[in-house]
Amino acid sequence: MSTWLNIDLQDGMSPLMEQMIFFHDHTLMIIIMITVMVGYMMVSLVNNSLINRYLLEGQMVELIWTIKPALALIFIALPSLKLLYLLDEISDPSITLKSVGHQWYWSYELSDFKNLEFDSYMKSLDSDSQFRLLDVDNRVVLPYSSEIRLLTCSMDVIHSWTIPSLGIKIDALPGRLNQAGFMMSRPGIIFGQCSEICGANHSFMPIVVESISMSMFISWLKLY
Structure with missing residues (x-):
């Protein structure tokens, strides 16, 4: 970061x-x-x-x-x-992640394995988070060294799913499904934010991706 x-x-x-x-x-x-x-x-x-x-x-x-x-x-x-x-170019993705933008939080779906859906809200200022205005209550957990396909759309206004260290910035548009691909090269916690001015709380809808190994990712899936 x-x-x-x-x-x-x-x-x-x-x-x-x-x-x-x-x-x-x-x-x-x-x-x-x-x-x-x-x-x-x-x-x-x-x-x-x-x-x-x-x-x-x-x-x-x-x-x-x-x-x-x-x-x-x-x-x-x-x-x-x-x-x-x-x-x-998106070649033979292993996992499909769907990201839906709302005012002002993100919803995620991982439907390749089972119907896994969750909302991701920014942690409150009085929480014990070490990353002020950047951490969320439910992080996106994905395996590294795997091709990820990202599908994004919006339920209200235009958002933008952006993570600078991954080199990805894709608009989330209402009524339209956009697609992008990325692959993480090592484990870690990656931070991003909505980069489209989407309203009063635009700067309070962060994105957090946790990159882990495939074995840990399968163990994480078993928790749901």
């Missing part, structure tokens, strides 16, 4: 989020190189060290400052397109 004054991205809890972090760093390096080069040229022009007839006119100069931006865009576009297709 994130910490105070953290300006970096959260640590990735899924392979897709790790790829998005790699792409962010890759693009940032290209932007830094472009910024340094353009800044150096601007300073040099102010100092009159680059002003000559070869810079002000000539096909070679125009060819260079046309090809270089095109190459930079290609180096950004190719990994971006690959990542977009990976984010949209």
Whole structure:
């Protein structure tokens, strides 16, 4: 989870989020190189060290400052397109989780094994929760290293099921079923929140996913 004054991205809890972090760093390096080069040229022009007839006119100069931006865009576009297709791909999911947004809480259904349904409310401020405004009374328990299919919709207004460390953000729309896929790479507790302004208590409907092993997940299912 994130910490105070953290300006970096959260640590990735899924392979897709790790790829998005790699792409962010890759693009940032290209932007830094472009910024340094353009800044150096601007300073040099102010100092009159680059002003000559070869810079002000000539096909070679125009060819260079046309090809270089095109190459930079290609180096950004190719990994971006690959990542977009990976984010949209759902291959042979093991478990289907249905999330229904309400004002202002989430309802979950795990119907692959049996009719398991529960509501997830934020814990009150006077409870013994260690995570203020983030913990819930009923966490979503899912196994890691398993492909999860998420189906989401809303019963009233537009919500958004968002967990940054999983790299997932999907709108929950009334009258429409949206689908997304994710896979957690290690055990832990993952926090998220509704990221669509859905009303007065918009910031009080958190999302908590507990990532455990498959054997512990089966034991958890037996409790219901």
